[in-house]
Amino acid sequence: MDETPTGWTSSMHIFSRYVSSERSVKDECCLSPTLSAATIVHSTELSIEYEDGDVILRTDDTDFRVHKTVLRLASPFFRSLFTLPQPPSTPEEIPIIPMEEDAEVLHTLISIIYPIRYKLIIDNLGFATRLLRAADKLEIECAIDLIRDSITPLLESVPNPLRAWALAKYMGHEVGEKAAVLRYIKCESSALLRERFTELGYVNALDYFDLVLKRQDALREAETAINKTVWGCSKCGGCPAWRSHYDNAIAGLNPFNDCVASDDLFSLAASASGCALCVDSVRKRNSLATTKTPSSLRAQLRTILSKYSS
Ligand SMILES: [Zn+2]
Known part of the structure; x- marks a missing residue:
């Protein structure tokens, strides 16, 4: 274990820094360095397969055969991963990277970074949260602003401003957070302010305390x-x-x-x-x-x- 990892193994060590502890055992078991193109069996309606793709991102039952060049251009994370020495492979062998993100998230991120006509539509905050966290974790910068812009109206449509604030805070969405604070200070409904919701558990108690004081002082x-x-x-x-x-x-x-x-x-x-x-x-x-x-x-x-x- 003291040995310095080399080649593709070291790439995986870098990758493993980004996966959660509850997935680490499973991920280690999945780390096949290469796969013959003929053995690609994973396919769902969300899968993406470019015939000349030279890397496979795999999550659960879905494969995404894509191009390292595109991933490198879009993400410093993948740039670092692919810069490290890799084991020799034949044209028929395609490296596989097991991903923690779900298929819907990966499909969306890949669609954003490829130079294809694609309109990002996000209609629920649960997906938006997963997508933003994945883009942030994988350092796909061009996706982050796009996702944030899509999230803004979703946060504004959350009836309870305190819930919108907790979600915005959790996602690090500054525009949404500011708008939610404004709505919270202006909130007329005492019933809304007494509502108990789980998202409040995402935020720091000190942040919540400061917010409550801010409203009281403003009023x-x-x-x-x-x-x-x-x-x-x-x-x-x-x-x-x-x-x-x-x-x-x-x-x-x-x-x-x-x-x-x-x-x-x-x-x-x-x-x-x-x-x-x-x-x-x-x-x-x-x-x-x-x-x-x-x-x-x-x-x-x-x-x-x-x-x-x-
Ligand atoms: Zn008078």
Whole structure:
């Protein structure tokens, strides 16, 4: 065991660094260095076989006979693997590399790296996660951005923003993570926030703690900004009638709800107050961009949201 591995064996040592421990025993048993083309029996609808392919990637019941040159160009991982000395082989013998990835993942990655017309369509996050992790592990850089772009709308469609955040965090998907944090801070549904889901187990407890604090701080700052947005009325005085109607209207709403700082809501509150001067003062404020106006509040809330979701 102290012996330095050489040739194809050493290639496999490099390869084995990338396979999980639960598969290592099986993988070692599968490591046939070469295979006669005539003995290729593995074939499923996902298999790919280029007649002049010079290497076989094998997973479970599926073979992918492909070209080392293409794998080398697409992946530093395969470049390193194929750079190492290999045992002599005849044209009929094709090296086999057992792969940990499932057939669907390998089929997709190979389709991405070959210069063929191919449109990547991912419609479920489970597959997306496996695909991204495989592309990352095998260092197929050209696939990573493509997969991330496909994942973004999938994460946005997850109803629970906390679940979307946990998935994005698990996948190292920064764009998805940022979007999920924004949705989480703006979330109106206490039922969603109380939902228990297994993906939360993927994330670090400290990250989750920081996220919860971030939401609490953002909401607190927003509420302070809203409370400070009050101006007097020449009839009602410093505690205008419109304000209590406004407070009633936003009670229970997330402070980042678009309607909270809308001109319309301020106007409605003034109308409901029954004070004509409150109506006038709100109308005047709606047309100004100075402090203590609806537009100023909107700007402050945007700044707070941006600060906590970046
Ligand atoms: Zn008034």
